Amino acid sequence: MSSFATKRLVDYLKLISEREGGLEALMPEPGVLENTDSPKVEQARAGLKKILVGNHDLNAGEQDGLEAIVVPGKRPAIDIVEGDFLIMDPLWRHLDADAALHAHIKACIPSIGRIELPGHPTAPYGGTGFVVGKGLLMTNRHVAGIFADGVGETGIRMKPGLRAGVDFRRERDQPAGQVLEVRRVRMVHPYWDMALLEVDGLPDAIKPLKLSLADTTADTKQDVVVIGYPAFDPRNARDVQDSTFGGVYGVKRLQPGWIHGRRETASFGKLVPAAAHDCSTLGGNSGSAVIDPRTGEVLALHFGGRYLTMNYGVPAFELARDGRVVSAGVNFAGTASGGTAPWSGWWDGESAVAAGNGATPPPASPNPAAAASASTGTVRAGGGEVTVEIPLQIxxxxxxxxxxxxxxxxxxxxxxxxxTEKLVEPWHDGEYSNRxxxxxxxxxxxxxxxxxxxxxxxxxxxxxxxxxxxxxxxxxxxxxxxxxxxxxxxxxxxxxxxxxxxxxxxxxxxxxxxxxxxxxxxxxxxxxxxxxxxxxxxxxxxxxxxxxxxxxxxxxxxxxxxxxxxxxxxxxxxxxxxxxxxxxxxxxxxxxxxxxxxxxxxxxxxxxxxxxxxxxxxxxxxxxxxxxxxxxxxxxxxxxxxxxxxxxxxxxxxxxxxxxxxxxxxxxxxLPPGEEEFIVPxxxxxxxxxxxxxxxxxxxxxxxxxxxxxxxxxxxxxxxxxxxxxxxxxxxxxxxxxxxx
Structure with missing residues (x-):
């Protein structure tokens, strides 16, 4: 097992066990996990014993055992059925047993739906979204990018032949709900991985969630829950996923974990100060709501993460500082400050970006990664979008x-x-020594x-x-x-x-x-x-x-x-x-x-x-x-x-x-042989x-x-x-x- 993989696993195990007393608390006891193969339990125990004495030389079985036993047990995915949930896991039982916490979480469930892609050739759905205003759904910019082109508030267009909708049901072993059509994309944020969709026919019973005004910078190791639609992810171990998700994907889940303040992560060509959390999210969770069970408010919009490392969300607190987001009709839990945000420079290029003829503006503060090799130059963009041509097959x-x-x-x-008499060579520099x-x-x-x-x-x-x-x-x-x-x-x-x-x-x-x-x-x-x-x-x-x-x-x-x-x-x-x-x-x-x-x-x-x-x-x-x-x-x-x-x-x-x-x-x-024939498929x-x-x-x-x-x-x-x-x-x-x- 590589030292990098072991270090990543050890760091993650420390992360999810801090509040319980450390790595010792993770030791699986015999008979506790009745539905788990005993060899996995023994391998996990052997691997953990090594780690506790400072030996990180894990074999493949010990690594797999720790992932298959500890991760699903500490960061589970809980079925949502008929708009409700039941938690038996002792670590998270309080979210169910405490009537106030349960009520806050349950009230959010109807407002969170699956982004459907009817007729899409390869993807049945694109992620998750949740209601944040009158007829307004919030999801990720990269999810909206599946079916729409453009950045900003103007010039955003649905891609030809593609449609999108939202189903607020899609629960395990339950029939699908009504798919409400996405009428248009209201906003694609140029800085944060966030988009607003206008949805037709939202029932009055589906209420907008409230986005929190609380800054998550110092709010570490507090309980949060992610509600969304995790999809199977071939990046990660199948047995770990099947154990965590019961082998069923694409249905509404409740995924508890802790928030870990702010951490910088990559997003659309820059590093952003994201809200960090450790819930067991997968690809289909893009656009999920990260909810504070104490208030029922949305702390962040989940947009990505790395397996056994950390997951990231757009902080609701930051969106409340953006006057354009506030003016769009997003529902906040109080009076949002709005105004001019630190990333306002990214909005300045919106018109050029929407028209497809301008470059993405620089961030408000210098980006060290982008500044490297500045003398060597750059190419075209459109709202962060860069396109590179490769010949089409014939x-x-x-x-x-x-x-x-x-x-x-x-x-x-x-x-x-x-x-060829009318053909003219474009101007070119015939002195090649300077290339x-x-x-x-x-x-x-x-x-x-x-x-x-x-x-x-x-x-x-x-x-x-x-x-x-x-x-x-x-x-x-x-x-x-x-x-x-x-x-x-x-x-x-x-x-x-x-x-x-x-x-x-x-x-x-x-x-x-x-x-x-x-x-x-x-x-x-x-x-x-x-x-x-x-x-x-x-x-x-x-x-x-x-x-x-x-x-x-x-x-x-x-x-x-x-x-x-x-x-x-x-x-x-x-x-x-x-x-x-x-x-x-x-x-x-x-x-x-x-x-x-x-x-x-x-x-x-x-x-x-x-x-x-x-x-x-x-x-x-x-x-x-x-x-x-x-x-x-x-x-x-x-x-x-x-x-x-x-x-x-x-x-x-x-x-x-x-x-x-x-x-x-x-x-x-x-293709059979035959007469000369050029075929354009x-x-x-x-x-x-x-x-x-x-x-x-x-x-x-x-x-x-x-x-x-x-x-x-x-x-x-x-x-x-x-x-x-x-x-x-x-x-x-x-x-x-x-x-x-």
Whole structure:
């Protein structure tokens, strides 16, 4: 068992036992846990004995036993049935036996509901919400982000084809209740992980809860209860969850614990002073009410946490200091101060954010994590949202004579020169000695660029090495396939670097020195052999089948400390080395769900800095199908087109980095051979996968620190996948049958 895992468990056990006299009080007695396998009890006892004498060298069984016995016993999840609850656990029995405490908790239950997502392709529900005003429901910003776009109070739009509702019942072994429709999103807070939803038809019997005006800073080790809808979380041990939740998820639960004052945690690209608690929450608890049983008031809005560490909520006391929240009609337990809050600077950029053309404003106080490597620059944002493009998969069915060589050159009758006369190369800096490329220290902690598993397949760069360095990004080319095998980009959301000189025009045409009628002509990179690059003609003379798609998105890396640096970065993205065939409209969130545009925003919801490192590339296999295209004047070529693309997003969190891996794919195994036919599928499958699976499929290698920070199984990946509508899979089909090219 790793020393880190043991230390985390020991720290958590100390935390939940402080009020009972320490770790000795956790020792399970024989016969007490009648429904628990005796080996687990014995393992837990053996592990605890070691800890008590200072020996933290636990084996896997002892670790599992402690988690399976102690955690469910000390931080249970209690069924809510018919709007009431019964607590038999001796540690929490007083919450039931004390008539006043029971009444306060029970009165809150009807006002807390499950956020439903009717028709959503992957997630039946998104989290929890509770009534806070007339027709007003409070939940998390990251929950609202599942079905709505925008930040602030204006310009928030429901995503095409998605709806949301709330069911205030959803109890264990009980029929579902009526789903009331979310009419619109009233507010998405730019600083706190909070959103307000307007709900139609709220019955008079469902009363708004009162948000507390009490500051939780010093109120430690006091009882609180979380009421919400915990979902199964593959991040955590199944036996612990099944023991705590009885193997039933997505139903209304009462989860007691203690509050632990304030602690800083990551949230939407910054560290926020959250209310800390230790209740046994899971992913579906996002948006749950953290309630003080002494008053029945909401102390905090739960928004996240880390297993065996701590959970976090937006303090109600802080929301009471925000005049916009107060004016929205939120119900407080007294007169809220309102006014101008310390984070008011985040509201200043609301109009630009809502319109999608501005960067998220900086916090009121400097963010040390975001300040790191400030000289290296930033990219575009929209309300904390940063989008990074990756090529959409396409498919080709093409009858090719057996044995025909991929890349074979043949005569093509029409001359393509006349087709490209109106194309103009965007302005670009031809002096490459000043390019620094991707910065591995961009997050203030080392995040090395991935490499190829077989470096011999990479195109060599004049002067040595295989890394092509551009302004704010780098890439490595697959020599035979003539496409970037891996790209690495520095992405951030600092307005000062997105618009370094106010009053200048940062439009795409202006930066490229193009007229309105000019079409962009992509150009080769002189630092590598032309034989390792696809020409602009391949993308221009494709019969309208492809767009010229930026692998590293222009708008993401067009930043700099000066206008000239930004302009240089803009031009660098038009090298054909950064180009890949791409279906028109990809990464336009308004077109629907088959894009990657929201993933970065979801990752930022759990990050402590607005900066990201984004790696992306195609999954190149020997089985990729072939497209006949133009390679130049009177030349046609056969090019294999990748059927999958991958992306890895790395964010800074309070204790290091977190990485998330995704794959966009279409199953091509059932496509019959036949005549030449380009197929644009209606739906693509977005998946979250472990980083080692991307390595295996794509023939790339991530640095150990990036691989070890993978959140797929043991951190924040499960909730992110649910919120982003991404399916988690541990293995990509067909990889073994179709090895990397």
């Amino acid at each position: 498919t080709v069915r093409l009858g090719i004579p057996a044995g025909a060589a991929v890349g074979a050159v043949e005569a093509l009758a029409p001359d393509v020169a006349d087709q 620094r490329g991707y910065d591995p220290g961009f997050l203030g902690i080392a995040v090395p660029m991935p490499d190829a598993r077989d470096p011999g397949k990479l195109a060599p760069v004049n002067g040595g090495g295989t890394e092509l360095r551009y302004q704010n990004f780098s890439l490595r080319m697959h020599a035979a396939r003539r496409i970037a095998l891996v790209t690495a980009a520095n992405v951030t959301a600092e307005r000062a670097l997105k618009e370094p000189e106010r009053g200048r025009d940062y439009g795409r045409k202006v930066l490229g020195e193009l007229t309105k009628s000019d079409q962009e002509k992509w150009f080769p990179d002189p630092r590598i052999d032309p034989a390792h690059q696809l020409s602009d003609a391949f993308f221009t003379r494709d019969g309208g089948m492809f767009d010229k798609g930026h692998i590293v998105r222009r708008d993401d890396v067009a930043w700099g400390a000066t206008y000239d640096l930004l302009k240089r970065a803009n031009g660098d993205t038009f090298h054909v080395t950064n180009c890949s065939p791409q279906v028109a409209g990809f990464n336009q969130s308004a077109r629907g769900e088959d894009n990657w545009g929201d993933l970065e925003n979801h990752v930022l919801s759990q990050a402590s800095s607005e900066r990201l490192c984004v790696f992306a590339g195609p999954v190149l296999t020997r089985a990729d199908q072939v497209f006949i295209g133009v390679g130049g004047p009177r030349v046609k070529i056969r090019v294999q087109i990748p059927a999958r693309f991958w992306k890895v997003i790395v964010a800074r969190v309070e204790d290091g980095i977190a990485s998330y891996g995704f794959v966009l794919e279409q199953d091509l195994t059932d 209606e739906n693509f499958s977005r998946k979250m996968v472990p980083l080692f699976e991307i390595e295996r499929a794509a023939g790339v290698v991530f640095a150990p620190e990036v691989r070890e920070a993978d959140q797929y199984a043991d951190a924040s990946g499960a909730e992110l996948a649910m919120c982003a509508g991404v399916t988690q899979v541990s293995e990509l089909p067909g990889v073994a049958d179709h090895p990397a090219a």
